[in-house]
Amino acid sequence: MIEAREIYHRYDQNGGDVLSDINFMIDRGEFVFFVGPSGAGKTTLFKMIIQEIVPRRGLLKVFGQDLTRLPRYRVPYLRRSIGMVFQDFRLLEERTAFDNIAFAMRVTGASNREIRRQVPYVLELVGLPEKAGARVCDLSGGEQQRIGLARAIINRPAMIIADEPTGNLDPDTSYEIMNILRTINIRGTTVLVATHNREIVDRLQKRVIHLEGGRLTVDEEKGAYAGVR
Amino acid sequence: MSANGFLYACGEALRSLYRNKWMTIASMGVVIVTLLMLGGFMIVNLNLTHITQSVKEQVEIVLYIDDEATITERNELRQKLIAHGSLAEVRFVPKEEALQRLKEQMGDVVEGYEAVENNPLRDSFELRTSRPELVGEVAGELAGYPAVGDLYYGEETVDKLFTATRAVQLVGLALMIGLAVTAVFLIAHTIRLTVFIRRREIMIMKYVGATNWFIRWPFILEGLLIGILGAALPLVVLYYVYQASLEWVVANNLRFLTLLPSSLIAGELAKYLLPLGTGLGILGSFFSMDRFLRV
Numbered sequence: 001m002i003e004a005r006e007i008y009h010r011y012d013q014n015g016g017d018v019l020s021d022i023n024f025m026i027d028r029g030e031f032v033f034f035v036g037p038s039g040a041g042k043t044t045l046f047k048m049i050i051q052e053i054v055p056r057r058g059l060l061k062v063f064g065q066d067l068t069r070l071p072r073y074r075v076p077y078l079r080r081s082i083g084m085v086f087q088d089f090r091l092l093e094e095r096t097a098f099d100n101i102a103f104a105m106r107v108t109g110a111s112n113r114e115i116r117r118q119v120p121y122v123l124e125l126v127g128l129p130e131k132a133g134a135r136v137c138d139l140s141g142g143e144q145q146r147i148g149l150a151r152a153i154i155n156r157p158a159m160i161i162a163d164e165p166t167g168n169l170d171p172d173t174s175y176e177i178m179n180i181l182r183t184i185n186i187r188g189t190t191v192l193v194a195t196h197n198r199e200i201v202d203r204l205q206k207r208v209i210h211l212e213g214g215r216l217t218v219d220e221e222k223g224a225y226a227g228v229r
Numbered sequence: 230m231s232a233n234g235f236l237y238a239c240g241e242a243l244r245s246l247y248r249n250k251w252m253t254i255a256s257m258g259v260v261i262v263t264l265l266m267l268g269g270f271m272i273v274n275l276n277l278t279h280i281t282q283s284v285k286e287q288v289e290i291v292l293y294i295d296d297e298a299t300i301t302e303r304n305e306l307r308q309k310l311i312a313h314g315s316l317a318e319v320r321f322v323p324k325e326e327a328l329q330r331l332k333e334q335m336g337d338v339v340e341g342y343e344a345v346e347n348n349p350l351r352d353s354f355e356l357r358t359s360r361p362e363l364v365g366e367v368a369g370e371l372a373g374y375p376a377v378g379d380l381y382y383g384e385e386t387v388d389k390l391f392t393a394t395r396a397v398q399l400v401g402l403a404l405m406i407g408l409a410v411t412a413v414f415l416i417a418h419t420i421r422l423t424v425f426i427r428r429r430e431i432m433i434m435k436y437v438g439a440t441n442w443f444i445r446w447p448f449i450l451e452g453l454l455i456g457i458l459g460a461a462l463p464l465v466v467l468y469y470v471y472q473a474s475l476e477w478v479v480a481n482n483l484r485f486l487t488l489l490p491s492s493l494i495a496g497e498l499a500k501y502l503l504p505l506g507t508g509l510g511i512l513g514s515f516f517s518m519d520r521f522l523r524v
Contacts, residue, residue, distance in 0.1 A: 073440075079438035084437070090436070092430055107443060155438075
C-alpha cells in the first residue's frame with residue numbers, strides 16, 4: 001500500500017536534512033505507529049503521503065502510484081482515498097457536526113440523499129449520534145476529534161492518517177479515540193498514527209516505526225514506545 | 230460540475246456574501262463607483278459622437294450675393310446653382326427673411342433694425358451638397374462664380390469638433406482602461422480578504438480531496454454576483470439621470486443639443502456595463518484565489 005525507498009528531503013537548499021534514507025513498506029490493513037521526538041520528521045512524512053510535499057529524492061509509492069511523478073490534477077483523487085485526522089481537529093467551528101462531515105462528502109460530488117444517509121451512520125460509529133446538529137465550537141475536545149474521525153472515514157478511504165490525534169486530549173479520551181481507530185482498522189482500513197503517547201503505543205502492541213533526526217531507527221512488529229529507547 | 234455541485238457552490242457563494250456583508254458592500258461599492266464613472270463617460274462620449282455626426286450632416290454652404298450684382302447676374306447664378314450636379318438643395322434666402330430669423334434667435338438685441346432700409350444683411354443662397362464630404366470642393370468651385378460676394382461653410386467648425394471628439398474619446402479610453410484596472414485590483418483585493426478569512430476552510434477542503442475548481446466556483450460566483458449587482462445599480466441610476474437631463478434640455482429650450490434618446494443610451498450602457506461588471510467580478514476573484522490553492 002505504501003512503499004518508501006531511499007527517501008530524502010530538506011525544505012530549502014541551506015536547511016538541514018529533514019528526512020534521509022527512509023525505507024519501509026506498509027501493507028493493506030496494517031496499523032502502524034510512527035513515534036519519535038518532535039522534529040523527527042513524522043509530520044513531513046505524512047505530508048508526503050498526501051503529496052503536500054514531494055520528496056527531493058527517493059521513491060514514494062502510495063496505492064501503487066509514484067507520488068514523485070503524480071500530476072497535480074490527480075492529487076485531490078489521491079486524497080479522497082486517505083482520511084486525515086489532525087491534532088488540532090481542523091474543523092469548521094461555526095458549522096454543525098453534520099455539516100463538517102457532509103463537507104468531505106460534498107467535495108466528492110455526493111448527492112444530498114447519500115449525505116443524509118451516510119452522515120448519521122458514521123456519527124453512530126464514532127459514538128456521537130445525538131450531536132449531528134451541534135455546532136463544533138460547542139463540543140468538547142474529545143467530541144471534536146470524534147467528528148474529525150467521522151469526517152476522515154465518511155468517504156470510506158483505504159487509509160487513515162492521524163497526526164497526533166490525541167495530542168490535545170486527556171488520557172481517557174485519548175484511549176477512546178484510539179479504540180475508534182482500532183475499530184476502523186479491524187474493518188480493513190490501513191491506519192497510520194503519529195504519536196507521542198507512550199502509554200497507548202505500549203498498550204496497543206502494533207507495529208512501531210521510530211524516527212529520530214530524520215532517520216528511521218527502529219521498525220518493529222508488535223513494538224513498544226519503551227522498547228525504542 | 231454536477232447539479233449538486235453547482236447548487237452547493239451557489240449556496241456557498243450566497244452564504245459567503247451574507248456572512249461578509251461589509252466586504253460585499255465594499256466590493257460592490259468599488260464596482261458601482263467605477264461603472265458609474267465609466268457609464269457617465271460613455272454617455273458623454275456617445276452624445277458627442279452623435280452631435281458631431283449630425284452637425285457634419287447639416288453642414289451647408291451659405292453663399293452671399295454681391296450687393297452690386299444685377300438682377301440678370303442673380304438669375305444666372307441661380308440657374309447655375311440649380312443645374313450643379315453636386316448640390317442637393319438650393320434655397321434662396323432674401324435678406325428680409327434673414328433678419329426675421331436673426332430676430333427669432335437673438336430677440337431684443339436686433340431691435341431697431343426693423344425697417345427694410347437699414348437691414349444690414351445680404352441676400353443669400355443656402356446650399357446643401359449631396360454628400361457632406363463634398364462641401365469643401367464645391368465651395369471652392371462656387372467662389373469663382375460671378376455675383377458671389379462671400380461664401381461660408383462650416384469646415385473649420387467641423388474639423389475642430391472632430392478633433393475635440395477624438396481627443397475626448399482618447400482621454401475616455403485611457404480613463405476607462407485605468408478605471409477597469411483599478412476595479413479589478415480593488416475587487417481582487419476585497420475578494421482576497423474573504424478568501425483569507427476562509428483560508429482555513431480552503432485548507433480543509435484541500436485535505437479532504439477537493440479539486441481546485443470545486444473550491445474556486447463559490448468564489449467565482451461570488452465575484453459574478455458582486456459584478457452583476459454592482460453593474461445593475463449604475464445602469465438604473467445613469468438611466469434616470471440621463472432621462473432627467475433630457476427633460477431639462479427640453480425645458481430649457483436647448484433643442485440645438487441633439488441628444489440621443491434614453492432608450493438607446495440604456496441599451497448601449499447595458500451592452501457594455503453588465504459584461505464589464507461581471508467580467509471585473511470574475512477576474513477579481515480569479516486573481517485572488519491562486520495563492521490559497523497551493524496546499
